[in-house]
Amino acid sequence: MTPIDYFIHLDNIYLKAVIYVVLAPILGGLLAGVDRKISARMQGRIGPPILQPFYDVFKLFSKEKIIVNKFQNFNVILFFVFMVFTGSLFFLGGDLLLVIFALTLAGVFFALAGFSVNSPYCHIGAERELIQMMSYDPMIILVAVGMYQVTGTFRVDAIAMYDGPLILYLPGVFLGYLHVLTIKLRKSPFDLAMSAHAHQELVSGLKTEFSGTTLALIEIGHWYENVLLLGIIYLFFAFNSFLGVAAMLVLYFFEIIIDNTYARFKWELTFKSTWLVTALFGAANIIILYYAMQP
């Protein structure tokens, strides 16, 4: 029995929650560190140490906090709380639809944080964040719909314990989800709203006006988010936990390659391409599945 199977079959819901809340930021931070290291190697550099994201966050906690107005901090804390809540719902085996709506709510609070300050960079970032949410939300809902069609349930724990290979039923939905994952992980063709790499038209986009502890909370919130997104990948391969973990790692590596080989898209292209992929792969897959599954 692998640790992941053990986690899925764990009955104690409180223990599950503690494991998730403690382990997710550690895994997410390590993932970010490996990401930066691999990106650096791809560019012919040595790159920062693997633990660099943790150093950054600990440093931010000891910096002065400059707050422009009180709504700014309020919204970021709500974003963080709802991100942890979303992940907890997912990893405790809750309803997949509820997970998606809570994720959207967290995103809305993040955009509101951007709108609550006066900086034009923050405003552009927040507007683009809303456009991105409009682009990726249909596809993420289709993921839930597809999984329901195959397994007959929206509950994450039931989907994770489903014996059949979901990926073979939902290849189109999976491809669509991969496209959307690039937006959600804020990787390069779609890092419109904010970017780790500065000196661009956006400065730092949405997080321009945030400093100190608030910025650290945003970073940790994104680690939680990344772990949740990789968890959704695992669901497609849940019939074999080794294959699931391998798929998560390989696809994350694939995202890093895309990050390093593409220039940034404009928001029109992001929107159009995402809806096109959603219609071509996601919706088509679900329609075909609907007729194929009929007795």
Place this chain on the structure above:
Amino acid sequence: MFFKKSPWIIHYDATSCNGCDIEVIASLTPMYDLERFGIINTGNPKHADIFVVTGSVNESSHQVVKNIYDQMPNPKVVVAVGICATSGGIFRECYNVLGGVDTVIPVDVYVPGCAARPESIIDGIIKALDILERRLVEFRKAKTEARRQEKKLRRYHLND
């Protein structure tokens, strides 16, 4: 202790001839790779710890330098890169030149050179890291002192 491991810099060109700016950017390239020390060039004063200024500051840029310095959260250090930023260089006698960054904001590390070489810029930034750690101790002390004073005022109802 984490300041040493993740100093983020902001670079501002205060009317430099672009020579030093190219060298600052060069120290971020694969050849020198500043990111291996955890150093990121953020274009944003609110995220930055180290302020790297190049160029002899003049009448039109001194307000910007002051603005960026004021927007950076404490603790922070300033590195003046190039001979123009340290003293005004050959432009020192010009009628509109203030002559060095330290005429506007307090400077912690001076990196001379025309243009300053990437090696010496990296040396200067590494030297600034020790000062940054010392600033953190001072900042913490000031913060606890401020909190103590505020508590005292509140106890005797002096703040309303």
